Amino acid sequence: MDLFEALYTTRAMRRVSPDPVPEEVAAAMLDAAIRAPSGGNSQNWRFIVVTDPEVRSRLGPLYRRAWDRLRSTVYAGRWEKAQEAGDEAALAVMRSSQWLADNFETVPMWLMAFHRNDPSGASIYPAVWSAMLAARAHGVGTCLTTILGTFEHDSTCEVLGVPTERGWRLAAAVSCGYPLGRWGLARREPADRVAFQDRWGEPLPFAVPNPMWLP
Amino acid sequence: MDLFEALYTTRAMRRVSPDPVPEEVAAAMLDAAIRAPSGGNSQNWRFIVVTDPEVRSRLGPLYRRAWDRLRSTVYAGRWEKAQEAGDEAALAVMRSSQWLADNFETVPMWLMAFHRNDPSGASIYPAVWSAMLAARAHGVGTCLTTILGTFEHDSTCEVLGVPTERGWRLAAAVSCGYPLGRWGLARREPADRVAFQDRWGEPLPFAVPNPMWLP
Numbered sequence: 415m416d417l418f419e420a421l422y423t424t425r426a427m428r429r430v431s432p433d434p435v436p437e438e439v440a441a442a443m444l445d446a447a448i449r450a451p452s453g454g455n456s457q458n459w460r461f462i463v464v465t466d467p468e469v470r471s472r473l474g475p476l477y478r479r480a481w482d483r484l485r486s487t488v489y490a491g492r493w494e495k496a497q498e499a500g501d502e503a504a505l506a507v508m509r510s511s512q513w514l515a516d517n518f519e520t521v522p523m524w525l526m527a528f529h530r531n532d533p534s535g536a537s538i539y540p541a542v543w544s545a546m547l548a549a550r551a552h553g554v555g556t557c558l559t560t561i562l563g564t565f566e567h568d569s570t571c572e573v574l575g576v577p578t579e580r581g582w583r584l585a586a587a588v589s590c591g592y593p594l595g596r597w598g599l600a601r602r603e604p605a606d607r608v609a610f611q612d613r614w615g616e617p618l619p620f621a622v623p624n625p626m627w628l629p
Numbered sequence: 630m631d632l633f634e635a636l637y638t639t640r641a642m643r644r645v646s647p648d649p650v651p652e653e654v655a656a657a658m659l660d661a662a663i664r665a666p667s668g669g670n671s672q673n674w675r676f677i678v679v680t681d682p683e684v685r686s687r688l689g690p691l692y693r694r695a696w697d698r699l700r701s702t703v704y705a706g707r708w709e710k711a712q713e714a715g716d717e718a719a720l721a722v723m724r725s726s727q728w729l730a731d732n733f734e735t736v737p738m739w740l741m742a743f744h745r746n747d748p749s750g751a752s753i754y755p756a757v758w759s760a761m762l763a764a765r766a767h768g769v770g771t772c773l774t775t776i777l778g779t780f781e782h783d784s785t786c787e788v789l790g791v792p793t794e795r796g797w798r799l800a801a802a803v804s805c806g807y808p809l810g811r812w813g814l815a816r817r818e819p820a821d822r823v824a825f826q827d828r829w830g831e832p833l834p835f836a837v838p839n840p841m842w843l844p
Contacts, residue, residue, distance in 0.1 A: 417766050418661070420632045421759050426666045437835035444820040444833075445841040446633070450758070451641045451773065454704070455722050457817060461824040469827050489669070507670050535750025536757075536775045536801060543665070543755035544636050551632050558666065560751045575829040586751060602672060605659040609676040612684050614790040618659075620652035626660040 415551040418627040424547055425600040427555025428510040430591025434465070435523040439552040443525065443590075446548035452537035459538055460582060461545075462574055464524040472573045473562070474518035477587070480565035481515035503601070514557065514589060523590040525556075526574060530581035538585040546588060555593035562587045599625060630766040633842040639762055640815040642770025643725040645806025649680070650738040654767045658740065658805075661763035667752035674756055675797060677789055679739040687788045688777070689733035692802070695780035696730035718816070729772065729804060738805040740771075741789060745796035753800040761803060770808035777802045814840060 440463050452458065464470060485493070489508075496504035514521070525545060529538035539558075546556040562570045563584040570587075571578050604624040610616050655678050667673065679685060700708070704723075711719035729736070740760060744753035754773075761771040777785045778799040785802075786793050819839040826833050 415632045417630045417632045417635045417762060421661045421762060422664045424666070426670075441820070441833075441835055441837040442841055444824045445837050445839070446636045448817045448820050448823060449637045449815060449840070451639070451815070453775065454707075454726075455641075455718070455815075457823070459823060460829070461820075462829060463824065463826050463833065466827040492669075503670070511669075534775050534778065534800065536754055536773060539751055539754035540758035540761075540773070542751075543758050546755075547632060547636065558751055558755070560668065560749050563749065577829065585749065600664060600666070600670075602663045605656070605663050605676075608663060608672070608674060609659045609678065611678050612681040614675070614677060614792065618656075618678065620656055622656040622660050624660070625664070626657055 419629070420547045420550050422599055422625065422627045423597045423629070424550040424556070425598070426510070426557040427593045427595065428514040428557045428589065429594040430521055430555050430589065431594055432520045432522055433592050435554055435590050435592075439549060439554050440523065440525075442552060443545040443548045447527075447541040447545040450541040450544045452541070453532065456531065456537065458530050458532055459541055460528040462526040462528075464526060464574075465522065467519070469573065470519045470521070470524070473524070473570065476566040476569050476573070477518045477562055478515050480561040481511070483565040484561050514559070521589045521591050525588040525590055526584065527586045527588065528576060528582045529585045530583060535585065542586050542588060549590060550597075553592065554590055557589045559587050559589065560585075599629065634844065635762045635765050637814055637840060637842045638812045638844070639765040639771075640813070641725070641772040642808045642810065642812075643729040643772045643804065644809040645736055645770050645804065646809055647735045647737055648807050650769055650805050650807075654764060654769050655738065655740075657767060658760040658763045662742075662756040662760040665756040665759045667756070668747065671746065671752065673745050673747055674753055675743040677741040677743075679741060679789075680737065682734070684788065685734045685736070685739065688739070688785065691781040691784050691788070692733045692777055693730045695776040696726070698780040699776050729774070736804045736806050740803040740805055741799060742801045742803065743791060743797045744800045745798060750800065757801050757803060764805055765812075768807065769805055772804045774802050774804065775800075814844065
């Protein structure tokens with residue numbers, strides 16, 4: 415797959431079928447992940463490929479509790495606001511996020527990513543994103559979630575047997591499966607609205623076509 | 630460029646020539662960055678493309694001060710240990726990091742990335758990594774650094790006019806330029822040594838060739 419096709423069409427793909435993700439795809443995701451650069455080349459990462467139905471059934475309730483916490487705190491009022499404003503894009507994100515919480519156990523594979531001595535996240539998330547791009551090349555949809563780490567860190571690590579006493583922290587739970595929806599270009603606030611030249615607020619001296627790549 | 634070639638060969642490329650990065654490449658990097666997914670599709674990112682020699686000359690001393698702080702704290706003793714152990718890979722990382730600090734002003738372009746309401750970094754670093762992969766496709770080498778944000782956050786933001794009072798934080802300073810060295814596959818601890826199945830410590834039930842992709 416062309417690099418730019420992957421970069422432009424790997425959007426959050428939450429609704430997936432229960433069909434298993436082949437082991438070759440999991441292997442490709444893991445090997446792509448570890449090729450990413452990390453601070454001082456420390457490679458302070460670990461991954462767990464979760465497919466066992468029993469483990470998924472123990473994590474599902476934790477994920478839903480975390481999702482409920484997110485909805486009642488950070489996302490408080492967001493659903494109602496989006497409904498009032500008729501903001502279909504925001505409603506679509508909320509609905510598919512709700513779907514993922516409701517269907518945690520039927521998602522065939524979750525890739526859990528851990529890090530240590532990486533306070534900014536600058537070393538783990540490029541690796542996680544590489545795994546997601548590799549999945550895309552194999553037709554597997556993914557979604558990077560952080561709510562288990564934010565709201566259910568220790569309970570999740572207990573289920574997975576993570577040695578948190580040695581500094582390991584859950585950075586991401588990535589859902590993986592064959593998409594029920596279609597791949598496509600995500601709409602975004604254009605680059606020239608969010609990028610400046612030399613100083614904050616100074617417009618770029620060049621045009622950025624929106625988008626620069628088309629399928 | 631093939632996705633896997635980009636994922637496998639985009640290593641930290643610190644030594645670069647002073648030749649300018651074309652505006653089309655900067656545009657391609659920015660537009661790739663904003664296609665990345667972000668938590669709740671919040672797109673809470675901003676970028677500054679720094680090429681102005683005066684701005685670079687104000688940031689260089691801050692970068693070197695940050696690098697000295699890293700060397701005397703997190704990296705304390707690392708150089709000596711690597712020398713004693715004859716660890717050429719670690720020495721190469723230290724030497725090229727020193728080169729980047731010594732030559733901050735001659736690096737033709739720095740991409741500064743900012744985020745807010747993104748405590749884990751899960752929303753900004755995929756976007757930054759996408760920009761770095763897009764640069765790779767155009768033959769431009771990059772290195773993701775975080776030391777300005779860690780050790781010189783407010784002074785850097787002051788130079789760049791960042792409205793920190795509105796919650797914006799520097800997430801990364803990415804050096805960009807045409808490489809003096811060669812692209813190549815980075816050596817890594819193999820995936821099957823850092824990845825488990827279903828529970829921490831459980832070996833993967835499948836093989837992961839090291840590497841799975843070859844030039």
